[in-house]
Amino acid sequence: MSKFEIVHRRSIEQAEEFWAEAATGIEWDKPWERVLDASNAPFYRWFSGGRLNTCHNALDRHVNGGRADQVALIYDSPLTDSQRKLTYRELRDQTALFAGVLAARGITRGDRVIVYMPMIPEALVAVLACARIGAVHSVVFGGFAANELATRIDDAKPSAVISASCGIEPNRIVSYKPLLDRAIELASHIPDFCIILQRPQEHAELTPGFDIDWHDAVAAASPQDCVSLDANDPLYILYTSGTTGEPKGIVRDNGGHAVALHWTMKNIYGIAPGEVYWAASDIGWIVGHSYIMYAPLLHGNTTLLYEGKPVGTPDAGAFWRVVSEHKVAGMFTAPTALRAIKQQDPEGTLAGNYDLSALRSLFLAGERCDPATLHWAEKTLGVPVIDHWWQTETGWAIASNCIGIEPLPVKPGSTTLATPGWDVTVLDAGGSKMPTGKIGAIACKLPLPPGTLLGFWQADDRYRKSYLERFPGYYETGDAGYIDEDGYIYVMSRTDDIINVAGHRLSTGAIEEVLAAHPDVAECAVMGVADDLKGQLPVGLLVLKAGVDRNPDDIVTEVINLVRERIGPVVAFKKAVVADRLPKTRSGKILRGTMRKIADSEEYRLPATIEDPTVLTEIRQALQSIGYAGGAI
Numbered sequence: 001m002s003k004f005e006i007v008h009r010r011s012i013e014q015a016e017e018f019w020a021e022a023a024t025g026i027e028w029d030k031p032w033e034r035v036l037d038a039s040n041a042p043f044y045r046w047f048s049g050g051r052l053n054t055c056h057n058a059l060d061r062h063v064n065g066g067r068a069d070q071v072a073l074i075y076d077s078p079l080t081d082s083q084r085k086l087t088y089r090e091l092r093d094q095t096a097l098f099a100g101v102l103a104a105r106g107i108t109r110g111d112r113v114i115v116y117m118p119m120i121p122e123a124l125v126a127v128l129a130c131a132r133i134g135a136v137h138s139v140v141f142g143g144f145a146a147n148e149l150a151t152r153i154d155d156a157k158p159s160a161v162i163s164a165s166c167g168i169e170p171n172r173i174v175s176y177k178p179l180l181d182r183a184i185e186l187a188s189h190i191p192d193f194c195i196i197l198q199r200p201q202e203h204a205e206l207t208p209g210f211d212i213d214w215h216d217a218v219a220a221a222s223p224q225d226c227v228s229l230d231a232n233d234p235l236y237i238l239y240t241s242g243t244t245g246e247p248k249g250i251v252r253d254n255g256g257h258a259v260a261l262h263w264t265m266k267n268i269y270g271i272a273p274g275e276v277y278w279a280a281s282d283i284g285w286i287v288g289h290s291y292i293m294y295a296p297l298l299h300g301n302t303t304l305l306y307e308g309k310p311v312g313t314p315d316a317g318a319f320w321r322v323v324s325e326h327k328v329a330g331m332f333t334a335p336t337a338l339r340a341i342k343q344q345d346p347e348g349t350l351a352g353n354y355d356l357s358a359l360r361s362l363f364l365a366g367e368r369c370d371p372a373t374l375h376w377a378e379k380t381l382g383v384p385v386i387d388h389w390w391q392t393e394t395g396w397a398i399a400s401n402c403i404g405i406e407p408l409p410v411k412p413g414s415t416t417l418a419t420p421g422w423d424v425t426v427l428d429a430g431g432s433k434m435p436t437g438k439i440g441a442i443a444c445k446l447p448l449p450p451g452t453l454l455g456f457w458q459a460d461d462r463y464r465k466s467y468l469e470r471f472p473g474y475y476e477t478g479d480a481g482y483i484d485e486d487g488y489i490y491v492m493s494r495t496d497d498i499i500n501v502a503g504h505r506l507s508t509g510a511i512e513e514v515l516a517a518h519p520d521v522a523e524c525a526v527m528g529v530a531d532d533l534k535g536q537l538p539v540g541l542l543v544l545k546a547g548v549d550r551n552p553d554d555i556v557t558e559v560i561n562l563v564r565e566r567i568g569p570v571v572a573f574k575k576a577v578v579a580d581r582l583p584k585t586r587s588g589k590i591l592r593g594t595m596r597k598i599a600d601s602e603e604y605r606l607p608a609t610i611e612d613p614t615v616l617t618e619i620r621q622a623l624q625s626i627g628y629a630g631g632a633i
């Protein structure tokens, strides 16, 4: 049996011993009473009865333990042409002061705080300050529109919102404050106050008595110590796309999260404390939560916060410049970022301009990495390039090549084996195991390991219905794929309406809700069509209400703007077309899968249940007119 197999088997067969051992990597105020708490199964809990503080483990512990002068955070921002480095002591002190700002205004254990900030060090300070006092943070990605922020405000009911005057995109300044004001106007819940960081690039108008200036507040604050929390107290809520416009508030605990993330740094990523780790993602996504904010700090690494893009800031060598300048030992990004670089620098020439000798591995996630991109990255960087699979819900990798335990052969297209703690299987619609190599629904046997979701924020029933009911005893991932004869996992597609646009997880159902709200639209369908750069792009088909005789192009422009306004620019919804009718089954179900195949010029079988096959010719023509289905682009 290989070293990896021994570790994996132990993690499943002696899970409590395995994770209790991993938990020694964390400082506890009080040891746990039960490693695995099954008293309320299928809602499992880890380390019940234990007490700790995640911020203490991410900062104070290292300050006290000899890393006070080690750089904890490197901020590298080609978008503002600036850099900053904060040592563990500096980051701890700034966090303690900002925790003082919150505590002085009555924020306490269990209160929610929304953090709507760009990729700047203060965002980490805000998040860690919440963790320090037991407030539950919920970071909202800057590329979402006011409406999405409002939905999250209404669900989390935050006491405070922490924001900045602006974010910076290569082509524009994103004014956060008007978006925040609009969101608060739209929401039914009103936070007690907002704290706004004024950035030099744009000054926001503050409302006296409601908005507080970050710098003024910090100047008057006293530092606040870490508060001891229950292991199962929520650390954060992170909203992710569901099958409708109602996002799912994924809740993470303190204890299991700290234990699992700390364990992954060495065992999955092969990183030693003190080394520089860079997750080129955004703090608004799960990768940013786990591998920009928490895991590297829990593990005593230097984490890197990059406010820039893979291309255009200033060129396709930007990532390699950062790796070489900051001696990055381990890196993590999404395949779409590599495709963007590859498009502009197909031979990988720019990598040759930099000393990349510190880099030992590149991990990829967010979407399936196509083998061509994987090979290009291996050739360009000369290090192992590892596709690993995970979700907002799981918080860390379900399947990976765990180079810190034992590097395994890479099979392009696969995310390698189930990670320790994960018992992964492929099931058919009835819940029976699929034979080797056959595609089905990928499910994980309960209990899930530490660090995974506690459930949805105040919606246990919704969590149970969405993930636990279809296959009793399992967590349904929503992904479809197969496992080969060596146990390698291949994640191929979703079983629901989620699409992945440039590594961003979006719901076509949510986009359809926006289209359907247009007064001239009677019916619509949105599907994720293949895209060379972004992996998938949403494309819409609209059927207009009887009697509407406006120019269809105007209606298309209006719905495109509506999606940008309601969900946000990150959806990249730019293509829609009007059709006379949509293909449906005799029971009235819209055949989105068939239309998607037509758009992608894939072969498809005529669905036996289709009401009227002639509609498919009309759909093909409509899609061709916007550059799909073999049409000219």
Ligand code: COA
Pocket: 141, 142, 143, 144, 167, 169, 170, 171, 174, 280, 281, 282, 285, 287, 309, 310, 311, 333, 334, 336, 337, 340, 365, 366, 502, 503, 504, 533, 534, 568, 569, 570, 571, 572
């Ligand atoms: N705040 C405000 N707007 C944002 C934003 C943010 N944080 N992030 C993106 N946007 C906007 C962009 O400005 C753009 O708007 P536009 O339509 O006005 O141009 C739109 O959202 C789409 O942005 P993006 O997805 O960045 O697409 P792009 O075409 O500008 O760049 C890539 C393409 C591949 C370079 C880019 O998507 C990328 O870096 N992807 C990596 C994603 C990633 O790391 N995902 C995390 C999972 S690990």
Ligand code: AMP
Pocket: 240, 286, 364, 365, 366, 367, 368, 369, 387, 388, 389, 390, 391, 392, 393, 415, 477, 478, 479, 491, 492, 493, 494, 500, 503, 504, 505
């Ligand atoms: P998110 O919650 O935004 O991280 O998105 C999670 C979803 O992205 C998963 O359920 C998969 O559909 C997809 N995904 C993430 N990583 C991979 C991967 N390595 N291979 C295939 N799909 C992936």
